[in-house]
Amino acid sequence: MWYRNSFLLLVEGSVVLAWVGGCRLGESPDDFSKGTGEPKEAGPQGGFGGSGASNDSIRCEKTPTGCEPFGGHGERLFGCCDGDLRWWCEPVEGIWTLRSEDCGQKGLNCGYDAKEAMLRCVSGAGGAGGATGGASGATGGAGGATGGAGGATGGAGGATGGAGGATGGSGGSTIYGVPGPSCEGMTGKECQGKNCCSSILVPGGVFPMGRSENGSDACSVGMQYCKTDEQPEHDVTVSDFYLDEFEVTVGRFRKFVDQFDGTLPSDGAGEHPLIPGTGWHSTWNHLMPSSKADWQSHLKCDPVYPTWRDTKGDTEQHPINCVSWFDAFAFCVWDGGRLPTEAEWEYAAVGGIDNRLYPWGSVEPSPQLAVFDCQYDGKTGCSFADIAKVGSKPAGAGRWGHKDLAGNMVEWVLDVYDEGWYSAEGNKCNNCASFSEGESSVCRGGCWSYVEPSWLRGAVRLSFSSVHGLFPVGFRCAR
Numbered sequence: 001m002w003y004r005n006s007f008l009l010l011v012e013g014s015v016v017l018a019w020v021g022g023c024r025l026g027e028s029p030d031d032f033s034k035g036t037g038e039p040k041e042a043g044p045q046g047g048f049g050g051s052g053a054s055n056d057s058i059r060c061e062k063t064p065t066g067c068e069p070f071g072g073h074g075e076r077l078f079g080c081c082d083g084d085l086r087w088w089c090e091p092v093e094g095i096w097t098l099r100s101e102d103c104g105q106k107g108l109n110c111g112y113d114a115k116e117a118m119l120r121c122v123s124g125a126g127g128a129g130g131a132t133g134g135a136s137g138a139t140g141g142a143g144g145a146t147g148g149a150g151g152a153t154g155g156a157g158g159a160t161g162g163a164g165g166a167t168g169g170s171g172g173s174t175i176y177g178v179p180g181p182s183c184e185g186m187t188g189k190e191c192q193g194k195n196c197c198s199s200i201l202v203p204g205g206v207f208p209m210g211r212s213e214n215g216s217d218a219c220s221v222g223m224q225y226c227k228t229d230e231q232p233e234h235d236v237t238v239s240d241f242y243l244d245e246f247e248v249t250v251g252r253f254r255k256f257v258d259q260f261d262g263t264l265p266s267d268g269a270g271e272h273p274l275i276p277g278t279g280w281h282s283t284w285n286h287l288m289p290s291s292k293a294d295w296q297s298h299l300k301c302d303p304v305y306p307t308w309r310d311t312k313g314d315t316e317q318h319p320i321n322c323v324s325w326f327d328a329f330a331f332c333v334w335d336g337g338r339l340p341t342e343a344e345w346e347y348a349a350v351g352g353i354d355n356r357l358y359p360w361g362s363v364e365p366s367p368q369l370a371v372f373d374c375q376y377d378g379k380t381g382c383s384f385a386d387i388a389k390v391g392s393k394p395a396g397a398g399r400w401g402h403k404d405l406a407g408n409m410v411e412w413v414l415d416v417y418d419e420g421w422y423s424a425e426g427n428k429c430n431n432c433a434s435f436s437e438g439e440s441s442v443c444r445g446g447c448w449s450y451v452e453p454s455w456l457r458g459a460v461r462l463s464f465s466s467v468h469g470l471f472p473v474g475f476r477c478a479r
């Protein structure tokens with residue numbers, strides 16, 4: 001049963017949620033026409049619930065509140081491709097807005113994969129989708145968080161429609177990647193009520209990397225940190241990838257340290273799947289701590305500002321800092337991921353083709369949007385209390401829901417810093433990384449202690465010596 005351009009409408013002032021047919025939203029398309037009962041809250045995996053009205057005239061101009069309570073995860077409903085369009089909701093200038101974009105040939109099929117217990121989208125078309133919907137709203141005609149994400153072929157199938165009650169609810173708006181071992185044993189609620197290992201699909205595309213002179217990401221008069229290494233702006237291709245929603249926390253890093261027995265990544269580990277030669281080199285091994293005791297001293301790079309504690313304390317949800325680029329690389333490998341490339345990081349931070357000035361848009365940074373300028377504790381001067389737990393500024397999330405891309409810790413990425421990269425090899429970048437020998441690696445995103453707001457722009461490039469841990473610097477992994 002296929003309903004192209006069918007929209008789901010949750011009524012009673014709750015949700016105006018658009019869903020476009022073309023995705024597999026349940027074990028069988030019939031799942032969406034069975035319900036006749038009353039609305040009921042969705043279960044933990046519930047998701048793309050809703051039912052009823054087929055109405056392709058619905059648009060989100062009227063602030064579809066449905067996007068926000070959708071799952072409490074937040075940020076948007078990740079739609080599936082319908083023909084050539086993918087639809088979703090996201091905040092634009094503070095208003096939840098229905099958006100669409102050309103999917104090209106990607107055919108993203110989003111769904112709940114019961115086997116992996118996660119939501120994700122896969123490329124490809126056709127084939128039997130995996131899994132069933134999550135706990136959908138009981139009797140309502142709503143599907144669960146959907147199947148369809150099965151296997152390489154992705155699901156296809158009908159969706160939507162059906163009579164029945166409204167549902168939707170918790171679960172499902174974020175697309176989760178495969179969580180790594182760093183969150184084993186956690187409740188999944190530690191980071192602002194969410195899983196610290198949440199990883200969000202970033203749909204690939206072409207975007208204008210670097211800073212323009214007059215475009216949406218241009219510097220304006222008075223901005224003090226607008227270096228020429230951000231130019232020229234140039235088109236860059238980035239393929240689909242997952243990027244962790246949060247900066248890596250102390251608690252996650254503790255798992256890594258606790259299990260550390262001197263084993264380091266093998267040669268080639270952590271290589272970007274599309275960029276050969278970017279994996280671990282065993283010649284780096286001597287730059288790493290060799291024991292837990294080594295780690296404990298290594299992670300205290302400063303008398304005041306390290307977030308690490310030798311025993312669990314009140315900083316478990318703080319971002320780990322004082323990690324070298326090599327430490328970050330090794331952690332991501334152990335955790336089943338890798339460091340994002342500079343291009344991937346910027347793509348996520350500027351919303352891809354949106355070419356945003358800041359992750360949240362064009363609004364000037366403020367304490368409501370980002371952790372910066374030692375303002376977090378509300379007092380003048382800088383203190384440890386100006387470092388925030390990860391995800392503390394959800395209003396400043398990026399287009400795909402990533403927290404703290406601007407501010408809190410500045411973040412290591414894969415690339416070696418090359419000031420002229422954008423006018424040299426990086427100018428024709430199709431899943432590229434600057435990965436020649438170099439002493440300094442790129443860091444992105446500004447940090448909790450930086451004063452000047454323009455440091456938080458998505459295009460800003462920083463670099464630090466790769467071998468040193470520094471208190472402003474943390475990281476997150478890609479997958």
Ligand SMILES: [Ca+2]
Nearest residue numbers: 208209210217
């Ligand atoms: Ca740009």
Ligand SMILES: [Ca+2]
Nearest residue numbers: 404405407409
């Ligand atoms: Ca950050």
